[in-house]
Amino acid sequence: MIEGPRKDELLEATAAWLNNAASPPEGFHRKVAANALGIVTRELTQWPAAEAAAVARMQAILGRDGDYAALNLALAEALRDGTVSADDAVVFDHLRRTALDMLAVDQPRYRHELAAPKETGA
Amino acid sequence: MSASDPSSAADATDFVLARLNALAPLLAPGGERATGLRRLTGGASLETWAFDVRGAGEGEGAGRPLILRRRGGGREAEVFETSLPLPIEAKLLQAAEAAGAPVARLVRDCIEADGLGEAYVVERVAGETLGRRIAADPAFAPVRAVLGRQCGETLARIHAIDLSALPPLEMQDARAVLARYADIYRKSSGPRPVMEAALRWMEARLPEPIAPRLVHGDFRNGNLMVDPETGLTAVLDWELAHLGDPAEDLGWLCVNSWRFGVTHRAVGGFADLETLLEAYRVAGGEPLSVERVRFWQAVGTFKWAVVTMMMYRTFATGASRSVERAVIGRRLSECEVDLLALMEAS
Numbered sequence: 093m094i095e096g097p098r099k100d101e102l103l104e105a106t107a108a109w110l111n112n113a114a115s116p117p118e119g120f121h122r123k124v125a126a127n128a129l130g131i132v133t134r135e136l137t138q139w140p141a142a143e144a145a146a147v148a149r150m151q152a153i154l155g156r157d158g159d160y161a162a163l164n165l166a167l168a169e170a171l172r173d174g175t176v177s178a179d180d181a182v183v184f185d186h187l188r189r190t191a192l193d194m195l196a197v198d199q200p201r202y203r204h205e206l207a208a209p210k211e212t213g214a
Numbered sequence: 215m216s217a218s219d220p221s222s223a224a225d226a227t228d229f230v231l232a233r234l235n236a237l238a239p240l241l242a243p244g245g246e247r248a249t250g251l252r253r254l255t256g257g258a259s260l261e262t263w264a265f266d267v268r269g270a271g272e273g274e275g276a277g278r279p280l281i282l283r284r285r286g287g288g289r290e291a292e293v294f295e296t297s298l299p300l301p302i303e304a305k306l307l308q309a310a311e312a313a314g315a316p317v318a319r320l321v322r323d324c325i326e327a328d329g330l331g332e333a334y335v336v337e338r339v340a341g342e343t344l345g346r347r348i349a350a351d352p353a354f355a356p357v358r359a360v361l362g363r364q365c366g367e368t369l370a371r372i373h374a375i376d377l378s379a380l381p382p383l384e385m386q387d388a389r390a391v392l393a394r395y396a397d398i399y400r401k402s403s404g405p406r407p408v409m410e411a412a413l414r415w416m417e418a419r420l421p422e423p424i425a426p427r428l429v430h431g432d433f434r435n436g437n438l439m440v441d442p443e444t445g446l447t448a449v450l451d452w453e454l455a456h457l458g459d460p461a462e463d464l465g466w467l468c469v470n471s472w473r474f475g476v477t478h479r480a481v482g483g484f485a486d487l488e489t490l491l492e493a494y495r496v497a498g499g500e501p502l503s504v505e506r507v508r509f510w511q512a513v514g515t516f517k518w519a520v521v522t523m524m525m526y527r528t529f530a531t532g533a534s535r536s537v538e539r540a541v542i543g544r545r546l547s548e549c550e551v552d553l554l555a556l557m558e559a560s
Contacts, residue, residue, distance in 0.1 A: 097540040097541070106537050109537050128537050128541050171411050172410040178411035183411075188554055191547065191551045194547040198545070198547040199548055204477060205559070
């Protein structure tokens, strides 16, 4: 789950920085600010579909209804107490897809060794 | 910190400069003054300053290049509460040098009369510390394989240091490290499925007990001073040193976040794990299994995840309002992807 910094925190901090920045703004901090705005943009455009897909997967795994936050919390607790296991391919597939969708919002160019999910028939 | 520590940055420079000028004769033969003083790191309470000590009549370029590390008056919350006191760090630098590990040579372990508070002075070593350059810049291509071997040899020497000659250090075995970071995670964040799954995975793979060694604690690409022709010239940042499993240092060096995009080279983005392990063994290090290193790589990745949470907390609580601090919270997703990659590979 995307917990923090939230979209509004990123926008507020970036706007506050722009208000105080020298003109033209210094290179490193300008890139950081542009990165923050990029994260917000991708979250607005990509995350709603990713979240809906995650909700459907978690409903299937946990056999119950709920919104993303409630299901995600329940899944975390089930993984902690062992009633659900990441050794279960369906569970691991969900963790993989969710983590990759989140990374696509936060850092789409980050290079890693986690395999892409297998295509589903749907 | 000293009660007379100044509050503004300009006052801080004057404060440090005056004391280094007074100390100059003890820092270099014939030294009379400190010049070119500049702060290299900002923000955290641990300050790093670069300066040169010169004689009275010398021109430019004749000074002795030095580094001052001191605990300043900064109030910013430190990410790790476990940072060693600087006098202990100074003793570790001496022990590491005596053991043949490349470190910045200690020039002065400051005493109270020096007026700098908790502080020490070391030689300023030339080289590159930017991880991305070391892993990806063509200028460093010839030295990368050498660097992998040098890291193995250096770690073997650090891990061979006689513990009875060291100041008292905290013992942190695998169980203790896991418990510590699990605890900070639970205090910093709501429950997260990948973090919970990773904890389960690590708890099921706790390695067999091993003879404790001096562990550097932050041995990674970014804390290594590297020359493009000769390779490793100094291991920096000893403030997280402790006693523990020697594989902790090798695993931390392999965390994907320190590979700077060169993911296929497991060791800091510059060498293969086989190269590191072989050099470590040849230099007298205890043979360590790949599984043991992978376990500690997972612990390191989990630890980095927790650090991103703590950095975001300093933003969320208002301690720091910088965009940089906020955005680092979004690096949590890279850690979760890396944790899943390790779990999948096992």
